[in-house]
Amino acid sequence: MAASALSPPEVPMELHAHNRDRLVRALRDHLAASSRPTRGFVLLQGGEEQTRYCTDHAELFSKFFSNVPYAFRLHVADVASGKSFLFVPRLPADYAVWLGEIKPLSFFKERYMVDLVFYVDELVVVLHDHSDEPGKPLLFLLYGLNTDSNNFSKPAAIEEINKFDTDLSTLHPILTECRVIKSKMELDLIQYANDVSSEAHIEVMRRIRSGMKEYQLESIFLHHIYMYGGCRHCSYTCICATGENSAVLHYGHAAAPNDRVNGKFTKDQIVIYNAVLAAHNAVLQSMRPGVCWIDMHRLAEKTILESLKNEGIVIGDIDKMMERRLGAVFMPHGLGHFLGIDTHDPGGYAQGLERPKEPGLKALRTIRELKESMVITVEPGCYFIDAVLVPALEDAVTSKFLNKKEIEKYKKFGGVRIESDVVVTADGCKNLTNCPRETWEIEAVMAGAPWPLDHARIKSQNGSSGA
Numbered sequence: 450m451a452a453s454a455l456s457p458p459e460v461p462m463e464l465h466a467h468n469r470d471r472l473v474r475a476l477r478d479h480l481a482a483s484s485r486p487t488r489g490f491v492l493l494q495g496g497e498e499q500t501r502y503c504t505d506h507a508e509l510f511s512k513f514f515s516n517v518p519y520a521f522r523l524h525v526a527d528v529a530s531g532k533s534f535l536f537v538p539r540l541p542a543d544y545a546v547w548l549g550e551i552k553p554l555s556f557f558k559e560r561y562m563v564d565l566v567f568y569v570d571e572l573v574v575v576l577h578d579h580s581d582e583p584g585k586p587l588l589f590l591l592y593g594l595n596t597d598s599n600n601f602s603k604p605a606a607i608e609e610i611n612k613f614d615t616d617l618s619t620l621h622p623i624l625t626e627c628r629v630i631k632s633k634m635e636l637d638l639i640q641y642a643n644d645v646s647s648e649a650h651i652e653v654m655r656r657i658r659s660g661m662k663e664y665q666l667e668s669i670f671l672h673h674i675y676m677y678g679g680c681r682h683c684s685y686t687c688i689c690a691t692g693e694n695s696a697v698l699h700y701g702h703a704a705a706p707n708d709r710v711n712g713k714f715t716k717d718q719i720v721i722y723n724a725v726l727a728a729h730n731a732v733l734q735s736m737r738p739g740v741c742w743i744d745m746h747r748l749a750e751k752t753i754l755e756s757l758k759n760e761g762i763v764i765g766d767i768d769k770m771m772e773r774r775l776g777a778v779f780m781p782h783g784l785g786h787f788l789g790i791d792t793h794d795p796g797g798y799a800q801g802l803e804r805p806k807e808p809g810l811k812a813l814r815t816i817r818e819l820k821e822s823m824v825i826t827v828e829p830g831c832y833f834i835d836a837v838l839v840p841a842l843e844d845a846v847t848s849k850f851l852n853k854k855e856i857e858k859y860k861k862f863g864g865v866r867i868e869s870d871v872v873v874t875a876d877g878c879k880n881l882t883n884c885p886r887e888t889w890e891i892e893a894v895m896a897g898a899p900w901p902l903d904h905a906r907i908k909s910q911n912g913s914s915g916a
């Protein structure tokens with residue numbers, strides 16, 4: 450392909466300063482609302498370099514602990530004054546021999562736009578000196594449940610923690626909620642990541658050939674985002690699946706041959722693909738502040754079922770199918786998830802929200818009402834998975850909605866998922882992803898057409914191959 454026009458942006462340190470201020474303000478507001486004094490320090494600990502097993506080989510270090518670059522790129526913020534403190538390790542002289550120049554403290558102060566910089570071994574003394582309260586200074590430590598992963602964050606661990614009072618419950622929900630709403634600077638970076646990823650997907654479409662392996666397609670993608678986008682890391686393991694492997698929701702191994710690709714959709718592929726695309730588009734048209742995400746999931750399910758009914762794959766009343774949760778037979782995962790520093794950003798279940806228990810709905814990563822500047826994925830899918838279909842066909846009620854003869858035709862089909870990364874706007878939403886979506890667009894790009902397409906010309910030539 451022609452050289453990419455993308456240019457990796459410099460992450461502005463103003464972004465971290467802005468997010469740090471947001472967090473401090475939110476914490477102050479919480480303390481005031483609960484009639485607590487405005488005192489204490491937020492203490493966050495960055496990630497540490499890891500070696501591979503027992504060797505001295507250091508794994509490539511991708512980032513700080515997610516909440517550290519969000520809020521600080523440092524360790525401490527004074528809740529009362531808003532001052533930011535960065536504590537860096539005191540490095541031995543031979544560090545410069547192996548790893549380069551040892552930077553002075555002034556470098557970190559200027560580079561990370563913080564107020565004060567000290568060495569880690571000075572932390573206890575510094576925080577005691579800067580505390581205006583009698584007695585032990587209070588540390589707000591990050592500890593709480595990430596409702597997306599169901600794992601708990603680990604609080605900072607420092608020596609002489611007994612010289613401080615600690616609060617393990619206040620910070621986590623406040624910081625998580627700050628991450629849910631994105632600033633303009635964050636949205637610009639997320640847009641860039643989408644541009645890189647979209648371009649890489651198009652490159653894979655253009656270079657895919659019959660007989661290639663799935664790992665080769667993954668390699669094309671990874672090479673492009675690094676070579677042209679400056680992205681040394683991928684945010685998650687590529688899901689690069691062909692044929693029935695595409696029915697495995699988080700497919701990630703790479704040994705199956707890809708010998709079914711010819712650049713054209715079959716009739717059955719068009720049926721399922723367009724069912725998912727209709728759901729995808731219906732959700733994007735309905736998204737806006739105040740809309741509940743669980744309703745968007747149901748809309749996607751209903752749209753897919755309507756398409757399947759039109760093709761005779763399911764039969765009967767759509768509303769009754771929805772009551773019996775038939776949509777989960779074909780889309781067992783949730784519609785989407787929050788997106789940001791992490792692929793699955795936290796905050797899906799704020800305090801007081803409970804995860805649904807019904808099939809399909811229990812997989813939802815959030816059931817919140819949408820707010821302006823939330824970033825969320827829209828990724829409906831339709832799959833033919835024996836582990837789900839067989840019990841449904843054996844069930845006395847759900848089997849009445851399923852046309853077994855038609856479903857048999859799709860048993861080796863696999864599945865289709867279409868994903869877009871979307872930001873909620875004041876009156877709707879904006880799709881940050883820029884990839885071919887219609888079947889005729891995909892076929893044209895796979896045949897070598899430039900993207901974006903000259904839609905009128907390409908569609909007139911290929912209108913018979915898709916919707």
